[in-house]
Amino acid sequence: MIRDICYYSRHHGNTRKVLQSMNDTGDIDLIDVTASQAVRLGDYDCIGFASGIYYGKFHNGVLHFAQQHLPQGKPVFFVYTYGGAKGGGAKAMEEIAQAKGCPVLGEFSCKGYDTFGPFRLVGGIAKGHPNPRDLEKARTFYRELENRNHCI
Numbered sequence: 001m002i003r004d005i006c007y008y009s010r011h012h013g014n015t016r017k018v019l020q021s022m023n024d025t026g027d028i029d030l031i032d033v034t035a036s037q038a039v040r041l042g043d044y045d046c047i048g049f050a051s052g053i054y055y056g057k058f059h060n061g062v063l064h065f066a067q068q069h070l071p072q073g074k075p076v077f078f079v080y081t082y083g084g085a086k087g088g089g090a091k092a093m094e095e096i097a098q099a100k101g102c103p104v105l106g107e108f109s110c111k112g113y114d115t116f117g118p119f120r121l122v123g124g125i126a127k128g129h130p131n132p133r134d135l136e137k138a139r140t141f142y143r144e145l146e147n148r149n150h151c152i
């Protein structure tokens with residue numbers, strides 16, 4: 001079973017923390033969409049897309065990456081963190097997956113420390129997130145994904 005997760009995580013590295021927690025056994029390739037040029041997602045059995053929520057959706061970098069590189073029919077899952085109002089969440093990613101005939105295996109989300117705009121003035125919101133409980137839930141989500149054995 002070969003899995004990878006293509007991600008964007010810049011604001012506080014919140015989403016990356018969640019992914020690192022899922023990857024405690026080190027069997028997932030983590031691809032930063034801003035750093036990767038040549039990728040061959042066709043080599044993977046299952047592909048995750050992950051992002052902080054930016055203006056109510058996944059960061060455009062991840063959406064464009066998926067539009068360009070996600071092969072037809074590949075099973076996918078989504079992971080995201082958000083400060084307080086997740087808006088559409090993974091909806092734009094779901095639409096890309098649907099257009100490419102990719103089954104969506106599931107999604108995981110949790111809060112992530114947010115100091116964007118006016119929230120900085122009050123010391124930020126969702127302080128301390130992702131916290132150990134969020135990270136444990138993320139690991140459980142990933143293990144269940146593995147156990148369901150969908151990625152074949």
Ligand SMILES: Cc1cc2nc3c(=O)[nH]c(=O)nc-3n(C[C@H](O)[C@H](O)[C@H](O)COP(=O)(O)O)c2cc1C
Pocket residue numbers: 008009010011012013014015016051052053054055056057081082083084085086087111112113114115116
């Ligand atoms: C420019 C910008 C826009 C954001 N827009 C939203 C938003 O619409 N809804 C929300 O709940 N959080 C929003 N946030 C907060 C982030 O989603 C949250 O902090 C997330 O955990 C960041 O993930 P990262 O650290 O992995 O980049 C925004 C943050 C920034 C910097």
